Amino acid sequence: MAEHEDVEERTELGGLGSVEPHLRPYRERASAAFYRIIATIKQLRENHPDLSDGWIASWLERELEITKEEATALARVEAQLGRHIDVLESNRVSAAVVYALLQCESDTKDECLAAIESGIRLVPADVERIRAGRAPQAWHPRVAQQQRRAKFNAAALAVGRDMPRSLKTSSRELLELLNRAAHTAKTSATGGTEHGVDADIERIREKAAVVAHYFQATFGEKQPPRSRVPVLAKSDMIEAAFLQSWHALSDLQQHVYSPNEIASSASNPDSLLFQSIAFLAGTRSTIPLIRTPRIDGTPPRELLHVDVMAGIGGASLGLETAGFAPAALFEPSINARRILQDNRRAWPLKDYTDPSDLLRQCKEMGLREVDLVTSGTMMFPFSPKVKGTDFHRSVFDGFILVVRDLRPRAVFFGVDPSMMTKASAPSRAEIENSFDVLGYGSRWIEVQASRAGLPKTERHHVLVAMSRRAIETFEMPVIINPVRKSLWHAIGNLAAPGRHRSIQNSKQNSAYEAWYRAFKTRLGDGLAPAFTLSNGKFNLGEWEELSIDISKLAEELPAPELVVDPNYKFKLTRNMLASINGFPLRWRLTAALDLERRQLDGAISPIVAKMVGLALYPLLTGKSLDYERAVTTPLLHWPTRSELFLGPPPPPLLPRPPSIARHRPRKATSI
Numbered sequence: 282m283a284e285h286e287d288v289e290e291r292t293e294l295g296g297l298g299s300v301e302p303h304l305r306p307y308r309e310r311a312s313a314a315f316y317r318i319i320a321t322i323k324q325l326r327e328n329h330p331d332l333s334d335g336w337i338a339s340w341l342e343r344e345l346e347i348t349k350e351e352a353t354a355l356a357r358v359e360a361q362l363g364r365h366i367d368v369l370e371s372n373r374v375s376a377a378v379v380y381a382l383l384q385c386e387s388d389t390k391d392e393c394l395a396a397i398e399s400g401i402r403l404v405p406a407d408v409e410r411i412r413a414g415r416a417p418q419a420w421h422p423r424v425a426q427q428q429r430r431a432k433f434n435a436a437a438l439a440v441g442r443d444m445p446r447s448l449k450t451s452s453r454e455l456l457e458l459l460n461r462a463a464h465t466a467k468t469s470a471t472g473g474t475e476h477g478v479d480a481d482i483e484r485i486r487e488k489a490a491v492v493a494h495y496f497q498a499t500f501g502e503k504q505p506p507r508s509r510v511p512v513l514a515k516s517d518m519i520e521a522a523f524l525q526s527w528h529a530l531s532d533l534q535q536h537v538y539s540p541n542e543i544a545s546s547a548s549n550p551d552s553l554l555f556q557s558i559a560f561l562a563g564t565r566s567t568i569p570l571i572r573t574p575r576i577d578g579t580p581p582r583e584l585l586h587v588d589v590m591a592g593i594g595g596a597s598l599g600l601e602t603a604g605f606a607p608a609a610l611f612e613p614s615i616n617a618r619r620i621l622q623d624n625r626r627a628w629p630l631k632d633y634t635d636p637s638d639l640l641r642q643c644k645e646m647g648l649r650e651v652d653l654v655t656s657g658t659m660m661f662p663f664s665p666k667v668k669g670t671d672f673h674r675s676v677f678d679g680f681i682l683v684v685r686d687l688r689p690r691a692v693f694f695g696v697d698p699s700m701m702t703k704a705s706a707p708s709r710a711e712i713e714n715s716f717d718v719l720g721y722g723s724r725w726i727e728v729q730a731s732r733a734g735l736p737k738t739e740r741h742h743v744l745v746a747m748s749r750r751a752i753e754t755f756e757m758p759v760i761i762n763p764v765r766k767s768l769w770h771a772i773g774n775l776a777a778p779g780r781h782r783s784i785q786n787s788k789q790n791s792a793y794e795a796w797y798r799a800f801k802t803r804l805g806d807g808l809a810p811a812f813t814l815s816n817g818k819f820n821l822g823e824w825e826e827l828s829i830d831i832s833k834l835a836e837e838l839p840a841p842e843l844v845v846d847p848n849y850k851f852k853l854t855r856n857m858l859a860s861i862n863g864f865p866l867r868w869r870l871t872a873a874l875d876l877e878r879r880q881l882d883g884a885i886s887p888i889v890a891k892m893v894g895l896a897l898y899p900l901l902t903g904k905s906l907d908y909e910r911a912v913t914t915p916l917l918h919w920p921t922r923s924e925l926f927l928g929p930p931p932p933p934l935l936p937r938p939p940s941i942a943r944h945r946p947r948k949a950t951s952i
Contacts (some may be wrong), residue, residue, distance in 0.1 A: 315376040318345070319358055319366055334360060357383055365394055372397050381408040395732075395761040428519045429560070436499045448495035452562035455488045455533075459558065463543050482536065485543075489533035492561070496527055504528075508903035522560055529557035579914045580604035580898055580906055584652040587611075587687065589639070589680050592657035592884045593620045593876075595864070596695075597628065599890025600655070602914060604898045608648055611639055612657075616876050623872035636679035640686050651687045652901055655890070656680060656694040658883050660712075660744075662705040681715050684746075691897050692721065692746040695885035699817050701725070701742050712744060722752035728889050731808060732763035733912045735863045735888045736771045739811040743893055747900070757896050758908040768809040768827075769801055772857040774866065776800070781838050789841035796844035800851065803828060809861050812882065825850065834858065834878055855881060863888040865916055887916055 322337060334356045342352040358379055362369065369379060374397055382390055385408065393408055433445045462481035497504075500523065505513075507528045513521035532538060538554065584605045588597045591610040594617075600607075610630050612618050621630050629646075633639045656676075663674035684692055699705060709725070716723040723746040730741045745755060774780075778797055784790050810823035812831060824831045830850035843849055853861075855870050858878075863886035870876060895911050898904070 309373075312373060312375060315379075316366070316370045318355060322356065322358075323363060323366070354380055354383060368394065368398050372402075374403070377405045378403050378408060381405045385411075391761045392759050395763070396759045401759075425519070429522075429563070432519060432523065433499075440499060444495055444498045448492065448499050448561065449563055451488065451492045451495055452558055453564065455485065455492050456555070456558050456562050456564065458485050458488055459543060459555065466543060486534055486536065489530050493527070493530045493534065496530065496561075500527075510903065522557075525553065526557040526561045529554055578907070578910055580895075580902075580904070580911065582606040584898070584901055585650070586653035586655055587643075587648065587651050587683065587689070588655055588657050589683050590656045590658040590676055591617065591621060591630075592880060593617050593859070593864075593870070594624065594657055594868070595862070595885040595887045596655045596657040596890040597625075598864070598868070598916065599885075599887035599892075600653075600894040602916060603891045603894030603911070604902070605653060605894055608651055609643070609646060610657075611642070614880065617880055619872040620870055620876070623869050636675070636682045639679055639683055643683065643686055648687060651689045653691045653693070653894075653897065654680070654684050654687060654689040655692070657885055657890075658880075659695040659697050659885050660700060661697045661883070662700050662708040665707060665711075677712070677715075681719075684716075684721075685719055690747065690901055691751075692716070693743050693893050693897070695741065695743050695889060696725075697883070698740065698742070698811070698813060699815065701740075702815050716746045720748070721746040722749035724752055724755065726757055726893075728757060728892055729760065730863070730886060730889045730892060731765075732760040733888050733892055734764040734766045735886055736766045736768050736809050736861060737811070738808045741886065741889050743889065745893065745897075751900055755896070755900060757892065760909055760912060762909060764913055767804070767806040768861065769804040769806065771809070771860040772853065773801060773804075775854065775857050775860065776838060776851075781841075783837075783840055792845050793841045800828070829853065858882075859884075862886050863916075891916065 318341075322341075325337065326332060334353075338349070338352040338356045341347065341355055342349055345352070347355075358366075361383060362379065382393055385393065389408075389411055392411055393403060396407075396411075397403060433449075437445050458481065462485060465481050504527045505524060507524075510521050510525050510528070513524060532554075543554070579602050582601070582604055585608040586597070586600055586605045587608050588610040591597060591612040592614075594610075597607050597610055607628050610621065610628055611633050612621065612630065613633055615632075618630055618632065621628060631642055631646075633642060658676070660677055660680075661673040663677060664671050680694070700708060713723050723744055726743050726745055728741045728743060731737060735741075746752065747755060776797065778784070778790060778794050781793060784793060804827060810827075811820050814820050819831055821830075821832060828850055830852050833852060835852035835854050837854065839849070839851065855876060855878075856866070858881050859868065859870060860866060862881070862884060864884075892912060895906065895908055898906060
């Protein structure tokens with residue numbers, strides 16, 4: 282019977298697909314009518330500036346025969362979102378989303394509008410999610426008590442009632458010992474003896490061990506590391522509170538708190554120590570106040586990454602100001618290695634010949650506990666295995682072998698635009714399956730790099746892989762206040778008359794300056810078009826409209842006698858191509874003996890790498906940061922003198938708690 286009902290339900294739902302084409306025109310007509318009404322209200326306000334919102338709402342209610350609430354909302358749309366109406370209409374934002382925006386605070390509204398402007402399609406549920414994510418955590422004491430009680434009741438069903446009851450009782454006893462130790466510490470500070478203080482500290486340590494035993498018996502022996510507390514706090518404050526309480530018990534067992542610190546904590550209502558123990562004991566009606574460490578600007582480099590096929594350094598350069606330090610860069614091309622050595626002598630650069638050589642060198646270097654594996658070269662579609670092995674497949678096979686051997690906490694690499702076409706679906710499916718076999722969840726992410734200063738209209742996609750639980754929470758933050766840089770900003774300085782070496786007289790200089798001014802006017806403040814089409818061929822048409830020929834690269838600036846020709850097409854130099862791709866002007870390419878164009882075209886933009894690295898940083902460290910401010914910090918981190926001549930500083934001895942390995946994806950037996 283149940284199976285029959287399930288089949289009927291699926292049949293009924295499947296029939297809804299035939300209704301969809303009829304609903305779509307209705308939605309489009311409703312949306313068009315909504316924006317016509319808004320335009321009418323705008324015109325009415327311009328003709329009669331003295332009209333109030335109340336009069337306009339009454340007029341709409343009478344003329345359109347709608348409810349008072351709908352009329353008031355329509356009047357508020359033009360008043361509050363009038364300057365954004367063109368953006369909303371051009372992106373076909375539904376009336377339901379517009380009404381949801383009216384209920385939001387200014388910060389939430391700005392983030393939603395930035396997402397819409399960047400091409401992200403929102404539904405009302407997305408607006409509510411962004412609004413909830415920005416809302417401060419304000420837990421009602423009754424809600425906190427109910428959820429705490431539900432957690433204990435669920436544990437009682439699993440292990441029985443004795444253990445949870447003993448946990449509460451021993452927590453109350455520990456809280457009494459803490460209060461007594463605080464009183465004793467204050468007394469000894471005014472002339473008492475220290476013997477009683479030492480005895481209290483020892484009793485606290487023993488009682489904390491007892492409470493920890495009951496905690497493990499109730500909620501499980503293995504608990505996540507402390508770095509997971511602020512990460513959990515973003516999604517489940519009750520779970521974060523229990524985890525914080527567990528680590529407070531660990532601190533008491535290890536004598537982390539001195540008697541004076543316990544005394545000062547007792548008199549501080551915001552003390553995390555007393556809050557955590559009181560939360561377990563049930564004597565406190567609210568959860569512990571969990572503070573997330575926040576970083577303003579460039580985060581410290583406390584995470585390690587390995588760069589496979591580093592290319593000319595796009596990934597490592599971007600990650601340098603996103604909190605990552607290179608553990609190793611592998612690059613087989615001697616020209617690319619020359620560029621890396623010329624710009625970053627301190628980077629641990631390695632040559633390799635094949636994937637087995639990669640693994641051998643990783644073992645020799647003792648690379649373990651790596652946070653991220655990435656690639657400075659974009660991945661391209663490759664042929665199926667049945668047709669043999671091509672170059673692009675061998676690159677990916679080597680990459681996946683390194684991931685399988687090092688077991689990083691996160692993986693990402695950029696892909697060529699052709700990877701996202703329908704014809705490349707088999708390659709994408711094989712990549713996803715390769716990570717799934719290794720225990721990783723993966724997602725294809727579009728990075729809005731033009732909002733962070735990349736002067737290109739071309740779409741940029743990356744694949745991000747993490748543990749299946751972590752990948753569900755990964756999101757690329759939206760840049761509310763974009764940093765726009767034009768094509769002229771990228772190449773104008775490199776084509777300036779002052780950089781021309783073959784100008785010999787004033788006549789040639791005047792001719793070149795005239796062309797330079799006309800060229801600047803032609804480019805304007807627009808972004809660079811895409812270099813390639815979806816079929817992989819050069820996008821010659823759009824570039825020729827700018828009088829630029831991208832089919833070949835020039836070794837130097839054009840001779841003055843060439844630019845006077847009205848049909849002359851300017852050719853980009855290697856430095857210009859790198860600048861358009863986001864590399865700083867001071868990133869030197871002259872060390873390469875024969876730098877091939879494919880190494881420039883296939884390099885991931887350092888701006889894209891930085892944006893992805895900053896998005897991964899909070900998930901890997903548990904620290905929050907001002908993403909927009911961090912993205913806009915200078916890209917280059919120039920090495921110190923000691924880094925240049927003495928080599929890179931050694932990695933930290935304990936980059937993370939040892940138990941972090943528990944959160945790594947399970948190691949598979951085969952690839």
